Amino acid sequence: MNKVLLVEDDPRVASFIIRGLEEQLYQVKNINKGFDAINEVMENTYDIIILDIMLPDLTGFEVCEILRARKIIVPILILSALDTPHEKVKGLQAGADDYLAKPFMFEELLARINAQLRRSEFSNGIIDFQSYAGIEINMKEQSATRDGKELNLSSRELKLLIFFMKNREKALSRIAIAEAVWNLDLDMNTNTVDVYINYLRNKIDKNFPTPLIHTVKGTGYMLKNKINES
Template identity: 90%
Template structure:
């Protein structure tokens, strides 16, 4: 069961969100002040934080900054009546992962929560991701090679390869890839992911005896050595 920290000082809004999340089997802890939120996060594990901006003590922006300065990487979704472009940019710059304006549809809030949870699950991946099956990633130089041969990847292709390396030997859906690499929900009519997979295959697998990027029927793609495509 995913654990949510809800930071909201309006009792009616908090009750509405709490009820909806619990009906969808989330475990929710609610607080109404910024410093309470910081203390909760420092003492307990949460999968996502839903954060209002206008709080009685400090702002949600300040909460974000404090948590990020303390190396807390839990996804933060700002939920606020402040909906100008300036406020949204400020929220994202302070460390939030998403920003939803009030009033809102609960279905959209739930969809955004689920998207952040999926992204967090796949983006964490394997910590030692820089070497696998002859592939070497140099994060300092932002480059990659296979069996000593430079792959000459674009920045987007490198980000895609890093995602594969972190989640190697896992079947990855197109939606998960799009959310992690493009930071957006995938338009199901778009073939952007497939196009970039082909770009990456032409550099990672072409001219090598063993393919590493495999199609998984009905799911998406997988990076794995000594595996036949199904």
């Protein structure tokens, strides 16, 4: 489960973000002051920081600069009502990885979080996704097998399987899947995701004793090597 530190002093905004992220199975801690956020990050590990600019003590820019000076490399996503090009440049120069203006759609926030987490995983060398539960992916040949049997996947199905393999044993929302596999076309009907999940299931689960793709009620789907009990 990915851990998120939310540095936001507006209770309404914080509640909105926390509710949405927890529904996506993120673990979220909210802190409303800059100094407290710095201390929290120095003592505990987080996968991403969502950082407001207008805080009661420090600005988000100052928090970002201090964390980077202390060699904290966790991705930082700035949220701010300040939406001028100058403010965005200032945020990026302070060490932020992304900048999202308020008001925002939760789907866009989630997509940007997922994008930063994927970049972080890649930069940290977490790329061992080619083998799991009998599935083997050959990236050079753009093919996949399960228990040695060729799966004959289309390019889209292979991309979907790769995303599942990279995020195995994690619940994935339809929006997260669409963002990763269809390049963030959030206007796309999420029924398309369901259709392709069924295509993939027919190829990697049919005629095998143990299903790997499971439906997670209220969330989406998960690739996991055990019988779905839901």
